Amino acid sequence: MATPANPTPAGFRRHAARLGLLLPLLASAGCAAGGGGGSGPASSEGIWERLNQPRPEPLAGAVRIGVGEIVVPAGAWASDAPIPAGLGFQELLSAGLLRRQDVHFVERRRFAEAAERERRGLPRPPGAPPVGVSPGAELFLQGTFVEAGPVGGLLEMRLVDAESGDVVESFRVTAPRGADPTSLARAAVGGLLATLEGMGRLPAWQDPDPGAAPASHRPSGVPAQAVAGFFRGVAAEDRYDWEG
Numbered sequence: 381m382a383t384p385a386n387p388t389p390a391g392f393r394r395h396a397a398r399l400g401l402l403l404p405l406l407a408s409a410g411c412a413a414g415g416g417g418g419s420g421p422a423s424s425e426g427i428w429e430r431l432n433q434p435r436p437e438p439l440a441g442a443v444r445i446g447v448g449e450i451v452v453p454a455g456a457w458a459s460d461a462p463i464p465a466g467l468g469f470q471e472l473l474s475a476g477l478l479r480r481q482d483v484h485f486v487e488r489r490r491f492a493e494a495a496e497r498e499r500r501g502l503p504r505p506p507g508a509p510p511v512g513v514s515p516g517a518e519l520f521l522q523g524t525f526v527e528a529g530p531v532g533g534l535l536e537m538r539l540v541d542a543e544s545g546d547v548v549e550s551f552r553v554t555a556p557r558g559a560d561p562t563s564l565a566r567a568a569v570g571g572l573l574a575t576l577e578g579m580g581r582l583p584a585w586q587d588p589d590p591g592a593a594p595a596s597h598r599p600s601g602v603p604a605q606a607v608a609g610f611f612r613g614v615a616a617e618d619r620y621d622w623e624g
Contacts, residue, residue, distance in 0.1 A: 559597060
């Protein structure tokens with residue numbers, strides 16, 4: 381049984397495509413340019429053209445997935461960013477799911493305030509897209525990151541049934557000490573895909589960027605400065621500052 385429809389902006393599709401593709405492409409650009417994550421030779425016009433493509437339609441049978449709470453210790457990763465590390469990691473996971481066709485990512489968090497403003501008849505600020513609807517999620521992905529001293533950390537992930545609240549599956553991602561959040565988010569997406577495949581819920585799809593969802597942790601090459609900038613953008617969204 382489907383959950384109630386969730387409010388989302390109709391104009392979110394194109395913005396989501398840019399967000400969902402940006403981090404995997406930054407990593408591949410960084411590796412090709414020597415691992416620095418900069419704007420080297422791999423930052424070609426073709427890459428930026430891909431950022432302008434609309435979000436792909438999910439395949440038939442793709443499970444509707446929402447990202448729930450991710451608990452991360454305070455001060456992890458981009459500690460100077462104006463949002464909690466868990467919220468930032470939640471958005472990195474969402475970015476990894478937005479670009480996929482074998483899952484149907486359902487946005488749940490970003491637009492609660494936008495929907496409330498529209499319900500009350502308040503005007504949209506500059507740059508804010510209108511609100512539409514999306515189908516409800518079937519499963520929510522939740523998790524906790526546990527630091528494990530000098531050996532690294534563990535990301536304990538759970539798939540929760542949206543209607544009953546029951547945990548239907550779980551999986552674990554191990555990370556070496558100092559693992560960057562982008563690489564850990566990608567490994568979490570890879571773990572999710574493996575879990576869905578084991579459940580018989582993953583349609584066949586050829587990923588054009590296989591490094592965006594590896595089977596285990598791999599360094600991403602995305603620098604901490606880029607992650608902090610991404611987190612600041614999320615904070616601007618939370619302030620409903622679309623121009624910012």
